[in-house]
Amino acid sequence: MNNHTELENLLEEKHFNLLRKGISEIEPADIAALIEKLSIEKAVLLFRILPKDSEAEVFANLEADTQETLIRRLSDKEISHVIEELFLDDAVDFIEEMPASVAQKVLSHATRETREQINRLLKYPEDSAGSIMTVEYVHLKRSMSVQDAFTKIRKIGPDKETIYTCYVTDPERRIEGVISVKTLLLSEPEQALGDIMDTNLILVHTDTDREEVARLFEKYDFLSLPVVDSERRIVGIITIDDIVDVVQEEATEDFEIMAAMTPSEKPYLKTSVFKLFKNRIGWLVLLMITGMGTGFILQGYEEAFLAVPLLVTFIPMLTDTGGNAGSQSATLIIRGMAVSEISPKDFLKIAWKEARISALAGVVLSIVAFLRVYLLNYGEPDLLAKSLVISLSLIFTVFMAKLAGSMLPILAKRLKIDPAVMAAPLITTIVDTSSLIVFFSIAKILLGHLM
Amino acid sequence: MNNHTELENLLEEKHFNLLRKGISEIEPADIAALIEKLSIEKAVLLFRILPKDSEAEVFANLEADTQETLIRRLSDKEISHVIEELFLDDAVDFIEEMPASVAQKVLSHATRETREQINRLLKYPEDSAGSIMTVEYVHLKRSMSVQDAFTKIRKIGPDKETIYTCYVTDPERRIEGVISVKTLLLSEPEQALGDIMDTNLILVHTDTDREEVARLFEKYDFLSLPVVDSERRIVGIITIDDIVDVVQEEATEDFEIMAAMTPSEKPYLKTSVFKLFKNRIGWLVLLMITGMGTGFILQGYEEAFLAVPLLVTFIPMLTDTGGNAGSQSATLIIRGMAVSEISPKDFLKIAWKEARISALAGVVLSIVAFLRVYLLNYGEPDLLAKSLVISLSLIFTVFMAKLAGSMLPILAKRLKIDPAVMAAPLITTIVDTSSLIVFFSIAKILLGHLM
Secondary structure, eight states: OOOHHHHHHHHHTTOHHHHHHHHTTSOHHHHHHHHHHSOHHHHHHHHHTSOHHHHHHHHHTSOHHHHHHHHHHSOHHHHHHHHHHSOHHHHHHHHHHSOHHHHHHHHHTSOHHHHHHHHHHHTSOTTBHHHHOBSOOOEEOTTOBHHHHHHHHHHHGGGSSOOSEEEEEOTTOBEEEEEEHHHHHHSOTTOBHHHHSBOOOOOEETTSBHHHHHHHHHHHOOSEEEEEOTTSBEEEEEEHHHHHHHHHHHHHHHHHHHTTOOOOSSOGGGSOHHHHHHHHHHHHHHHHHHHHHHHHHHHHTHHHHHHOTHHHHHHHHHHHHHHHHHHHHHHHHHHHHHTTSOOGGGHHHHHHHHHHHHHHHHHHHHHHHHHHHHHHTTTOTTHHHHHHHHHHHHHHHHHHHHHHHHHHHHHHHHTTSOGGGGSHHHHHHHHHHHHHHHHHHHHHHHHGGGO | OOOHHHHHHHHHTTOHHHHHHHHHTSOHHHHHHHHHHSOHHHHHHHHHTSOHHHHHHHHHTSOHHHHHHHHHHSOHHHHHHHHHHSOHHHHHHHHHHSOHHHHHHHHHTSOHHHHHHHHHHHTSOTTBHHHHOBSOOOEEOTTOBHHHHHHHHHHHGGGSSOOSEEEEEOTTOBEEEEEEHHHHHHSOTTOBHHHHSBOOOOOEETTSBHHHHHHHHHHHOOSEEEEEOTTSBEEEEEEHHHHHHHHHHHHHHHHHHHTTOOOOSSOGGGSOHHHHHHHHHHHHHHHHHHHHHHHHHHHHTHHHHHHOTHHHHHHHHHHHHHHHHHHHHHHHHHHHHHTTSOOGGGHHHHHHHHHHHHHHHHHHHHHHHHHHHHHHTTTOTTHHHHHHHHHHHHHHHHHHHHHHHHHHHHHHHHTTSOGGGGSHHHHHHHHHHHHHHHHHHHHHHHHGGGO
């Protein structure tokens, strides 16, 4: 039964038995999507008739505001069941999203052990490996046989987020090796884990940046990766399903920064007007003030454009083309560094490449612009010189724009600033000024006799 | 031994035994990275002493151009070993990257079965589920017991890309259920798969878009997903490690389209100057020609700016601010739709939200601009009116920019055009025209007596 309306009708008519049966055939993520659409009364009702073993998974899939309203309606016993059954990384995400009062209420209903584990995880810095790891993994001893390992996995497996990669640790919980269930299945029952485990360990530390963790997953195609503390003791694991989310979130963050915004943590539709305004206004004001600098340049050329008013009509086209040319280069370099295909030490290679590209692009653009200006202003005095002014300015502008666009993100990276800051908006503002200076300088040379 | 130089020295001095030992302790992805750095002679030498069972995995991790040079140096027997040992999805990726002559040579050294499978996979459209699936999965029968299942997994497991999710099929290979190794491990040996398999099936078709597949993985946190043909027969599976790559590639594609480029398939440093030029020039020319339209608008206001030259100095700041305001909104909406947080049917909610944000942003920007223009041009005649012109124009510009920026991507989506096309460059060009019309219209009203 995949039909939402059908389920809603059963709920409406209180056919709880049919409903229970119907729900057991639906993925938790889909049940969560259904609950999002219901009124709060019906949502609580539906949540209460969920099978006990899927309650936590459905809950983890709900939006933060629905989790909050739901928690406010549930009994103490129900809250305590939810928090205990949630995987710890989901529990931490949930607690982080809640207002302090709700978070405290929930934690007060957890067992002491769960509460301590959650609090420990909450302390890791945002965007660190520690903040996305879970502590529910399978650890084994090197002296165990394959058969012992299966016995242990069967016993503790149901509560672990993944059983497919197991970690072999010493008595101090220092990690000694890794062994997959695939290897266990393909080995003889009496073999010792110490003999078959893989000792080429790729580890991350609790404070490793989560983008770096994502890169390791991409490179090695792991299902999970162990997280260790400063003494190489394993403290948790990161699973690949969370990495898909990390990759999406990091890309979204870069999109936002590159469009001159403070990154937002919540989806657009869930963010308040004021918060969205706050994320955008800072850069808008800053770039506007910087952009006014271009005005001063133009004031200096008042005589020139009063003598040749046609020059004014080229300004938007010239600055826009510079902005576009620059942001093309900046985007490729910023993205290339984000996915580690480009490193700052490639800067000479990049500069030489961009120089050649801008030579090609500059020539094509200047020919098109020349023809268009020449043909559309037929009859205008000194037309050849005027067309040449715009044509030559374009070549210089594209060249400067592409060089600035490709080099500034690299410079930012060297200075430990996020390269994404050096994207279209900032490049445009920088390129505006220089392109207008070039433009009017060339105009003065070629059209000086008119000014 | 993680030290590249050390390995290179061993290679130099032909200490092959030490080298073999050293290499067995390194991840295939790292060996591939080392090979990339070697001269072709040394690369071939190192490749030849790799343990036979890691050769294919190392090969799959090499860049396309290194794969090509290597293939040209390998013997027929070596080529045939590589192509047979590669997982089929890696083999297809590799064949796709090769020039036709090399691809043919490689295929001629494959067994007939492998060749047929590769050719079948090559036929699926790019970006479809078929193009990223692998055909190496475990399928079981519903009548099998858990014990039978383990026996089969042990037998065929080594050649399968993942064994952790197994598919239960009928004699026509139509998919009946799915069962994880975790479930198998937690069940009794004599239970029949038909009784314990999960029949809530989430399937994709061979022609499902890979972005849609990625969304399913994100939503349900699967390790793999079955791909079926039009008769519900399973033809392959997609594994989550490939989804991480899909998510990165799709984000990169959007970054490139949003910066007005044709998306490139290869990394920046591996793309030729001419190809990069070709990817960029089309949009640059198109946007330049459109941008010239703004020139015509300005020509119509020649009288106005000749009478009040100060107006010209505001042009770049006004158009840049409009562009920035618009691209902020466009970016959030494009990205929101890409990750399915926003759907076109939310357009009224979005328009109302953006209207309020732009009211706030417009007022703040206009106050800042007013103060700055008023204070910095002290002594200029009619200064109050002139400052008001720029101030009021900003309010209108920001409003139009944010509305166009948020609505155009939605319109594009409705018209089945990629919303990413409606990003900064195009928005800027559109907003330029309308903001200049507003600007000069307001100027004519407030400063008409000067013109």
